[in-house]
Amino acid sequence: MLPISVAIPTYRREKVLLDTLNYLLALDVAAAEIIVVDQTLDHEPATTEKLTALDSEGRIRWIKLDAPSITHAMNQALLAATQDIVLFLDDDIRPETNLILAHHDAHQKHSDCLVAGRVIQPWEEGRDFSGDTHFHFAGLKSAWIKEFMGGNFSLNRKTALALGGFDENFVRVAYRFEAEFAHRFVASGKRIYFEPDACLHHLKDVGGGTRSFGEHLTTVKPDHAVGAYYFALRTKPGVGWLNDFISRPVRALLTRHHLRHPWWIPLTLIAEVRGMVWSLRLFAQGPKYALPDIRHD
Numbered sequence: 372m373l374p375i376s377v378a379i380p381t382y383r384r385e386k387v388l389l390d391t392l393n394y395l396l397a398l399d400v401a402a403a404e405i406i407v408v409d410q411t412l413d414h415e416p417a418t419t420e421k422l423t424a425l426d427s428e429g430r431i432r433w434i435k436l437d438a439p440s441i442t443h444a445m446n447q448a449l450l451a452a453t454q455d456i457v458l459f460l461d462d463d464i465r466p467e468t469n470l471i472l473a474h475h476d477a478h479q480k481h482s483d484c485l486v487a488g489r490v491i492q493p494w495e496e497g498r499d500f501s502g503d504t505h506f507h508f509a510g511l512k513s514a515w516i517k518e519f520m521g522g523n524f525s526l527n528r529k530t531a532l533a534l535g536g537f538d539e540n541f542v543r544v545a546y547r548f549e550a551e552f553a554h555r556f557v558a559s560g561k562r563i564y565f566e567p568d569a570c571l572h573h574l575k576d577v578g579g580g581t582r583s584f585g586e587h588l589t590t591v592k593p594d595h596a597v598g599a600y601y602f603a604l605r606t607k608p609g610v611g612w613l614n615d616f617i618s619r620p621v622r623a624l625l626t627r628h629h630l631r632h633p634w635w636i637p638l639t640l641i642a643e644v645r646g647m648v649w650s651l652r653l654f655a656q657g658p659k660y661a662l663p664d665i666r667h668d
Contacts, residue, residue, distance in 0.1 A: 373475045374455065375402040375525065378448035381462035382410040382439045385418045387576040388462045395460075396430060400472040403454050405431045408444040441521075441545040442537040446661035449536050452528050461522030463576040473569035474525045483530055484562045485553075487516060488523035488569030496572070506565070514565045518553045523571050526556075534559060535660030538605070540653040546598030554606045591638045596623075596646025597653070604654040616647060 377395060381388050388407075395405060407422065414422070426433035434451060436444060449457060458474050460466075470488065477486040487508070495509045503510050508520050534555050541548035553563060596619070603615035620643040629636055 372401050372403045373471055375471060375475055376448075376452035376454040376457045376528070377402040377405045377471070378408065378445065378452065378457050378459050379405065379462050380408045380410070380441055380444035380448065380459075382441075382444075384411070384462045384576065385415050387574060389418060389421050391460075391462055391464050392425065392431060394465050396425075398466065398468065398471060400469065402458065402471050404452075406434060406448050406451055407431050408434045408436060408448050408451075410436045410439040410444055440539060440542065442539045442541050442548050446536040446539065449528055449531055449661060455528055456525055457528050457531070458525040459521065459523075460571070461573060463574040464522065465572040465574060467570040467572075470523075470569055470571055473566055477564060477566040477569065478525065478527075481562070481564050483527050484564045485519060485524060485526040485556055486569065487519035487563055487565045488525075488571065489565075489567040490520050490523050491570065491572045493573070493575050508565075510565075511567050513567060516563050516565050517557060518550050519563055521549045522573060523569065525569075530561065532661060535658065537661070539659040540601060540656070541598050542649075542653070543592075543594035544598065546595050547602035548598065551602050551605055591641045591645075593642050593646035593649050596643050597649045598646075600647050600650035601653050604650055605658070619643065 379388075379391065392405065392407070395401070409422070422431070422433050425431045432451065434447060436447065445459060448459070456475070456478055458471070474486055474488065478484070489510070490508045492509065498509070500507075500509060500511050503512070506512070506514055506516065534552075537548055537552055541551065556563065599619055600612075600616060603612040607615070620640060623639055623643055624636055629639065
C-alpha cells in the first residue's frame, strides 16, 4: 500500500458508488485508506449494507454529513485524512491499474505540487490521442497547467489546509470551485502538473451527484450560475468581474437549446440574475474555509 488517502465525496449514488469502490479495492497497488464522505440521507438498503460492511471491516472509512456540499465534503476529507497526500476521485469512475502508483510517483518527482490526472469521458472512449498537439484532460502528454478537474487530482494535505482548503461558498453544483482553488494555489507559488499515467474513466452516471440539481439549460434555479459569478468576484480584482456579469447572461442565451426553445430565454435570464444576487451575498460574507466538524458513524 502507498501512503495516499483516497477521498471520495458522494451524493445520492448507489450501485455506481459500490462499483467504484470495488474497482479501487481490487487494485494491485492500493492506497493506505479510502475515505467515503457521504452526503446522502438515505441509501438503498443494499448500498447501506455494503458500505456498513466495508467500514466495519476497515476497508473504507465511511463519514456521513448532514447536507450536500461538494466543497464541505472535500474539506472534511482533508481534515480526516491520515496520509500526507490526498487523492480526490469522483464516485462514478473506473480507474486504470496504476492510478494510485502514478499519483504517488508524480509527487516523488515534483514536490508539493498538485497532480492532475487523466480523465477519459464516455464520448472519448476508444479515441487515439497520440497525435494531439493541444492540451486536454484526456490527452497523453504531461504538462504544467493552470487548472485541474475535481474528479482526479492529488495534493499535499497540509498545503491544502494552509490555504484554507476549498471555499464552501461554492454551493449546489459548486461550479468553478476547482478554478478558484487553482487560482489560490498558483498565487501561493505552487504548481499544477498533469500526469497522464494517473488515468481513470469517468462513467458520468446520469443520477445523483451534481446532476441532482438539474440541467442548467432548463431551470430557473441559480444553482449553476452562482458559482460562475462568485468565481469572478473572488479572482478578478477591482471591477474586472463586471465583464463576466455582463457577458455571461448573453453567452447563456446564445445556445442551440434557446434557439430551438425560445420560451426558455426569460427563465434562463431569471436564473442568471438570481445567481448574480446570490454570489454578491456570498462574496460580502467572505470565503468559507475548512472547519473541523466531522461526524463519524
